[in-house]
Amino acid sequence: MDAIVKNFPQTNRDSDRPSQQEAEEAVRVLLRWAGDDPTREGLLETPARVVKSYRELFSGYDMAAEDVLGRTFEEVAGYDDMVLVKDIPFYSHCEHHMVPIIGKAHVAYMPDGRVLGLSKIARVVEIYGRRLQTQETMTAQIARAIDDTLNPRGVAVLIEAEHMCMAMRGVQKQGSTTLTTTFTGTFKTEPADQARFMTMVRSR
Ligand SMILES: Nc1nc2c(ncn2[C@@H]2O[C@H](COP(=O)(O)OP(=O)(O)OP(=O)(O)O)[C@@H](O)[C@H]2O)c(=O)[nH]1
Ligand SMILES: [Zn+2]
Known part of the structure; x- marks a missing residue:
């Protein structure tokens, strides 16, 4: 991981990352901020889905070009x-x-x-x-x-x-x-x- 941090300053250390739970809570805050109700049925699973989707959309932080x-x-x-x-x-x-x-x-x-x-x-x-x-x-x-x-x-x-x-x-x-x-x-x-x-x- 150190090599990745050194050569690719955009990436952070795993230990600096918020937990899955914290990330889901942040999505709930944004949902409320947008004007919706994160406790309604249709949105209950949304924070987990968004976090999972961010893992994929931002998976480049976990990879180093030198490796490939x-x-x-x-x-x-x-x-x-x-x-x-x-x-x-x-x-x-x-x-x-x-x-x-x-x-x-x-x-x-x-x-x-x-x-x-x-x-x-x-x-x-x-x-x-x-x-x-x-x-x-x-x-x-x-x-x-x-x-x-x-x-x-x-x-x-x-x-x-x-x-x-x-x-x-x-x-x-x-x-x-x-x-x-x-x-x-x-x-x-x-x-x-x-x-x-x-x-x-x-x-x-
Ligand atoms: N150079 C560059 N600019 C980008 C890129 N992606 C988005 N931008 C621009 O980043 C700028 C951010 O400008 P700000 O004035 O800080 O933000 P803003 O008030 O949301 O700006 P507007 O988009 O004009 O409403 C905008 O002009 C965007 O078009 C990019 O890849 N390269
Ligand atoms: Zn933009």
Whole structure:
């Protein structure tokens, strides 16, 4: 756990966490605050359901990207060109309003001898998505995790997402998309690599 706290400051220690009972009580307070009655039949099980659902929606705090990215392999017949996994869907929650962010991540890297299992890239998106996030932070974290563990020649991450806090409330603009990118290594220094990444992401 200490390694997780050190490398991923968003995560807290198990001992700092409130109990299940305390979390359920907090949901009861919010239900009363919203104007409802947590003792009515339909809401009796709701605090337990919400807490269980939060466990799943915020399960990324209990996982470290290094653990899933640790397993790499080299036997790819000298393949050294771009590997792109695009259209990885994710649901996250914004750290300002705790309302969903719904989007897709496109993640590429230029191997330097070793490659990752493809599913591991989608798992990293899950690990950072299932936390309270800003889109910028999530984009940078995915890129950094792959850069640090695989040491590839470059990493490119593009995330496109709709923020429900801008659609359901506040400014109420439905359908707007936010794009964020992080480029490292050759994707940062070689405009041609960056352009090829963008073209491949955009091609249908
Ligand atoms: N940069 C960034 N901003 C975000 C993200 N998710 C939500 N926000 C914004 O965070 C800001 C929080 O602004 P505040 O003025 O503190 O909060 P607010 O009064 O609820 O703002 P409104 O949403 O404009 O009603 C809003 O502009 C949100 O649109 C994100 O991933 N990245
Ligand atoms: Zn928000």
